């Protein structure tokens with residue numbers, strides 16, 4: 001698992017990425033290290049219920065709805081950023 | 092073996108259950124004595140987890156109608172109504188359900204699960220939106236997989252969250268269909284119907300409600316939560332099942348929306364599976380016909396529910412938020428939950444063990460469902476045994492208040508040949524006879 005992004009990875013300055021980390025923290029295990037390529041289920045020890053609660057919080061924070069099939073396609077935090085960028089464009 | 096490798100986590104949790112006691116999924120009753128008692132592992136056992144809300148499974152008149160239909164029309168239809176045609180009972184039952192709900196149209200399905208698949212999966216097509224409650228029953232989630240619509244979840248029983256989600260869709264073409272349940276099957280909590288309806292009206296959405304656990308149980312004539320809340324005119328679609336209060340099997344969809352019949356030609360769970368056998372239709376018709384007048388049974392059911400809820404609450408258990416015929420003890424600790432369920436089983440009380448992810452908020456649940464056919468002694472005994480075992484496990488700390496004697500009811504004792512006479516609720520159950 002490569003939790004730490006490389007210094008050239010611009011995703012760290014993306015506000016969506018920052019918001020995701022903010023919303024993830026209370027739902028993930030206590031001392032987990034997050035990075036863009038963290039696998040949301042596996043690396044963070046989150047089950048489907050924790051993910052659902054996290055998605056509700058994220059939806060509120062970003063004021064958008066994330067449909068089920070989009071969530072199903074997401075593996076990493078990077079995937080989630082990409083999915084949200086797309087949803088914001090479509091909105 | 093490789094094909095089953097993906098089920099390793101499932102295997103592990105099943106192995107855990109088997110290592111500490113019985114496996115809930117492998118229980119086999121030796122004999123069912125009445126709506127509320129069975130023989131399990133040679134022991135007399137109170138049934139407190141069968142959704143048999145009105146105790147209709149041994150209703151004399153239903154059994155008689157079923158036997159007559161079996162003899163006159165045979166054991167099965169051997170095909171779907173689209174391919175093989177309908178029996179007269181199918182249409183008659185549809186007319187009776189429509190009339191019961193005061194709606195124009197009704198459609199039968201082979202189970203309640205298929206009613207949700209067939210209704211939700213078909214009503215919402217490509218370009219439409221399904222808005223479903225976070226605690227939805229598996230049949231609703233599976234219906235979403237069958238549908239080509241976009242699926243958006245809202246927080247459980249949260250009309251504000253629903254409103255925000257509908258607001259975001261306000262400018263999008265496509266129908267919006269909100270799906271809720273009357274009584275949620277795990278914790279027994281009810282939907283805030285008036286608030287939900289206000290939201291769906293504001294945004295011009297359709298509302299489908301699954302009344303699986305409230306048919307026969309709520310409302311002056313047993314039509315469910317919508318009747319009780321006085322909002323039936325604002326409901327677009329109702330789904331339900333005959334597998335709980337009606338005591339048999341089958342599902343349905345009723346609606347006042349014009350043109351419902353076309354769903355018959357578009358709904359795969361209606362078209363591609365065999366229709367209900369005549370005997371099942373006959374028993375469902377008889378039981379349904381008795382629901383409106385079954386006020387004594389409904390009162391007894393709610394008395395029993397209140398007794399169980401109050402007894403467990405007083406003992407200190409953490410329960411679902413409101414009194415209902417589903418009473419669930421919420422636990423954080425898997426091992427204690429499994430031990431409580433096993434302990435009750437050994438003492439002669441059968442309940443349901445519900446585990447995450449099928450449960451809300453990751454609770455481990457000891458779920459009971461109450462019947463009008465339970466005697467208050469049976470409920471008192473269940474409370475006493477729960478309290479005793481709960482204390483032994485450290486789930487609660489209150490002192491034991493003895494209100495029922497285990498010996499008195501013979502429950503949990505090995506079966507003697509003379510026992511069947513001593514069963515408090517016999518097959519000719521008095522509660523069901525009152526209906």
Ligand SMILES: Cc1ncc(COP(=O)(O)O)c(C=O)c1O
Pocket residue numbers: 202203204205207228230272276301303304332333334340341342
């Ligand atoms: C809310 C809800 N809907 C539908 C069903 C399915 O009913 P059936 O047993 O008729 O398939 C159930 C039963 O498990 C349920 O709890």
